[in-house]
Amino acid sequence: MLADWTQQEVLTGTTIMAVEYNGGVVIGADSRTSSGTYVTNRTQDKLTPLTEYIYCCRSGSAADTQAIADHVRYYLDFSRISQGREPTVRYAAHVMQSILYNNRDNLSAAVIVAGWDEVNGGQVYCIPLGGLLVRQPMAAGGSGSTYIWGHLDAQFKPGMTDTECQEFVAKSVSLAIKRDGSSGGVCRLAVINRSGVQRRIIMHEDLPKSYDG
């Protein structure tokens, strides 16, 4: 008699977010991976490097997104060597999109590609299920994002500083974790700009507080 969770695909039922600011991007995610009701990993890292300056936030099937991120990283590594310069965020997003779109029937993956490049500074590209690609100043994804769209629409304003963005992302992820059963654990943050990536982790007890009802 096998337990229910052993028969279910491992999903990153998730909250992921990315926000552009002048000079870079701030990305954030929760850390819960679940298999049905079993939390297989409560400290999962969903912010995956594609290059030194470009990250992707992964949601959907953990296996699919990990394999795809590996492939994208391979293409971008090759591009870095043969072009002799860092790939642009746009290029990374298009490589990601081409894999997600062309294999849409067999994949369950939605990602946000975000990073910094010389040409256009900080950029966020959202690639939901199906393989649509769109650049947005702020993007959120995963099951948890549905609970916070109202909050995001009300609180987001363009032209925030990177500190304001970090607070905004932390607060939003925290609210989503509260309401979404498939999101939980800690909040992982990363700031990507000209100097590279700085990563932060906000432990569960240190997440921004809100009305506990």
Next chain:
Amino acid sequence: ISQKYIMSRYDRAITVFSPDGHLFQVEYAQEAVKKGSTAVGIRGGNCAVLAVEKKAAAKLQDDRTVRKMALLDNHVAMAFAGLTADARILINRARVECKSHRLTVEDPVTLEYIARFVAGIKQKYTQSTGRRPFGLSTLLVGFNVDGTPHLYCTDPSGAYNEWLANAVGKNDKTVREFLEKMYTPESVADEVGAIKLALRAILEVVQSGAKNVDLGVMRCRDGVPEWEILPAERLSALMAEIEAEREAEAEKKRARKE
């Protein structure tokens, strides 16, 4: 318009044995290499150096686009002597293989692996119908994951060997003899020593001047491989030092004679 592909046209191998056991096409390819501009490789104690002869660019040509050294991966670089167009193909195949290796086995290639890979492609073309061998010899330098520097050389036949120091292209014999005389592990123990030896070696057969030579160094900084092509000012300064050292040696010789 449908084109009938006539198999028989491509049936004949170009590289076949001669009665006395030669593969003439391969040997002719090696002749093509001997016409190419010189490239020198040195394995130092903590670095690996490549120096290449820069052919004078035509007046209207942008000489930044003529690069005889190529980075294959973060930790592997290659210089060559021979047909530039052929080199482009091999460089591309090697670059893809380097990154593909990282994806599948999650480790950077070792120098031996990538040398074997490049040599393997070259060998295939000495045994395929309708194809000719690649007209180039390569010098591959870089660091393995364990932090050791290496230098490998491949030739049109598909043979590859590891070297402490080697030269390919025009006057390679002269340069190699110079290296056999002058190379000691102590003289190349540090980066400056290795660079100077590479410069001295290539200056045996190339006119002195920063515009005639390109020099690249693969070094390992805190475990992270770094590839640098020396800027012209640094090259000029080093060449001036070498000139001065040569002068001093000549002086000493004259003084001893008297």
